[in-house]
Amino acid sequence: MEEKKPSLSFELLRKIFIAAHMRRWNDQATPIELLELDKQAHKMVIAYLLAHFEILENQRTIDFETLILQFCYEFLERVILTDIKPPVFHKLTKTHNKALVDFVCQRLKPDIECFGFLESMHEYLCDKTTNLEKEILKAAHYYASKWEFDIIYHFNPHLYDVQNIKNIIDAQVQEYYHLAGIKKIILYKETRELVNMFGQLRFQKRWSQTPRVPCTSVLGHTLIVALCAYLLGYDLPFSKSMQIQHFFCGLFHDLPEILTRDIIAPVKKSIQGLDELLKQIEEEAVRDKILNNVPKSIAQEIIYYTQNEFSNRYKKNGITYLCKESGEEFLNILDSSTEIPIFGEFLKYCDHLSAFLEAKLSIMHGIKSPELIEGAENLKNSYKDKILCGVDLGYIFRAFGE
Secondary structure, eight states: OOOBBOSSSHHHHHHHHTTTBBBTTSSSOSSSBBHHHHHHHHHHHHHHHHHHHHHHHHHOOHHHHHHHHHHHHHHHHHHHHHTOOOOHHHHHHHHHHHHHHHHHHHHHHHHHHHHHHHHHHHHHHHHHHOHHHHHHHHHHHHHHHHHHHHHHHOOOOTTHHHHHHHHHHHHHHHTTTTTTTHHHHHHHHHHHHHHHHHHTTSSBTTTTTTTOOOBBBBBHHHHHHHHHHHHTTTTOOOOHHHHHHHHHHHTTTTTTTHHHOOHHHHHHHHTTTTTHHHHHHHHHHHHHTTTSOOOOHHHHHHHHHHHHHHHHSEEEEEEEEEOOOOHHHHHOOOTTTTTEEEEEHHHHHHHHHHHHHHHHHHHTTTTHHHHHHHHHHHHHHHHHTOEEEEEEEEHHHHHOOO
């Protein structure tokens, strides 16, 4: 039987990577380059925290599948409407929102209709949806923008209109003070520092030893991994719960690199025992700097996402089990008694897919080096024939590798 091509296409991946080219606040004097992909990743991390604080503090129920999907709708709309500045975009939505949404959905239809959420996306972007998840995303969006603009403001508060912009953004955040997480961020230094730590991953560049275009950050990379894992899950026999866990595990898997930087694989592998020592240092640093500053339930999830991130695992009665089974054999052992299953081996594929795309897209833009060429070729050779549950996962590597 012929293997099925994944629904996640070459063209959709290229559209997603457009966000890594999109400069934010490019009409302002910015001390650093702020990119849309990084902002979107930071927004989703903040949304995750806000969602959990609503559960803990206000005893509200969060549909995490809805949260992820609505984030995807907003992200994809932003990618298509790349040339419209936010203030202009917000004015246009008041008078021409349906026309804009029709345009966005028409442009994306060939790439996303196979996932089955095009109609839902159209309805959501037409502002016909009201739910807690949307409120959380709005609050996260405004706070991520505030986090960026505070950097610009402190760099030069006296430039034209800077104070006015700051006042508007601060007022937008204040509209969401009723959310427990926003209160925590504003009132408590420890929670605010946690958001800052995630934001610092925007400054750590991937492949830092070689020039590259687009020059993606560690945080931007984690969002690409999360999106690949989630969207590829539509073709694979994953439960909705597993798809959700894969998204958040992809989003958080590089969290320890806030504290150790992005140490490249050749260095880790060439010195005996270094990789194990780094893991130990990372775990200690994450515990001291991050886990001690969040509620226990959030800390436990972050530990589960970041430790043994590429191992196949599940929980039973709160105990984590690392599995020796791999591939489809791992999927076959899962049953109703297994909790929070994560196919770490699949996430490693998504991590390497993101790395491959980062190298290959730079080469396609004419910015290449021996490291990029060799890295892309090695990854292509490793995965070009990969098949999982009848899905030809190697197809994406071959399509980009031509």
